[in-house]
Amino acid sequence: MDQIVYQYHQNLYINLTNRCPCACVFCERQYFDGLGSADSLWLKEEPSVEQVMKALGAYDLSDYKELVFCGFGEPAERFMDLTEIAKKVKKYSAIPIRMNTIGLADLIWDRPCAPLLKDAVDRVSISLNTPDPKRFQELTRSRFGEKSWFSLVHFAKECAQNGLEVRLTTVATTLTEEEEEQCRRLAESIGAEYLIRPYEEPGVRPE
Ligand code: SF4
Helix, strand or coil: CCCCEEEECCEEEECCCCCCCCCCCCCHHHCCCCECCECCCCCCCCCCHHHHHHHHCCCCHHHCCCEEECECECHHHHHHHHHHHHHHHHCCCCCCEEEEECCCHHHHHCCCCHHHHCCCCCEEEEECCCCCHHHHHHHHCCCCHHHHHHHHHHHHHHHHHCCCEEEEEEECCCCCHHHHHHHHHHHHHCCCEEEEECCCCCCCCCC
């Protein structure tokens, strides 16, 4: 069960898929297999919506601060299942629901996805990584190429316009102060929050 749903700090996480349109140079999957209460987040097969709901049923959601879609892959690869699960959870729990993403849902599904998150997910945390589209491509090696950064920003903006709390994140020590300021201004311009996440040593499993 732990591969589908796992605990990390005070949150409960859902690991929907190991698929991802990117191959980030910093991806933690290169270094370790699990996180939090999960020894391994490598899925033998992707869980169905019903299997996720059953796995969630083993937990009292009121014990956790947030329910987060984030595993060893990009949750937007299962965007439609993600919204279905989130809406089912909303029927019986008030727990805030967050999606952690690289922000490329519109490219994966070839349609505007942000409106579908309304009434399903409360918060979206998007790894902006850099204010530079070319650098973004070098870092993430997205299969969609250099249009990826622009699609991410458009998705973030549409999430905010659909009433979601949106957070754009970068990692401490990886950008200059000027670049961080550019990210901050970008976030402000689209109604998002800007968060600089702490740097984590590559290869060291986070506690
Ligand atoms: S988007 Fe996330 S899961 Fe995908 S390669 Fe990058 S860090 Fe890894």
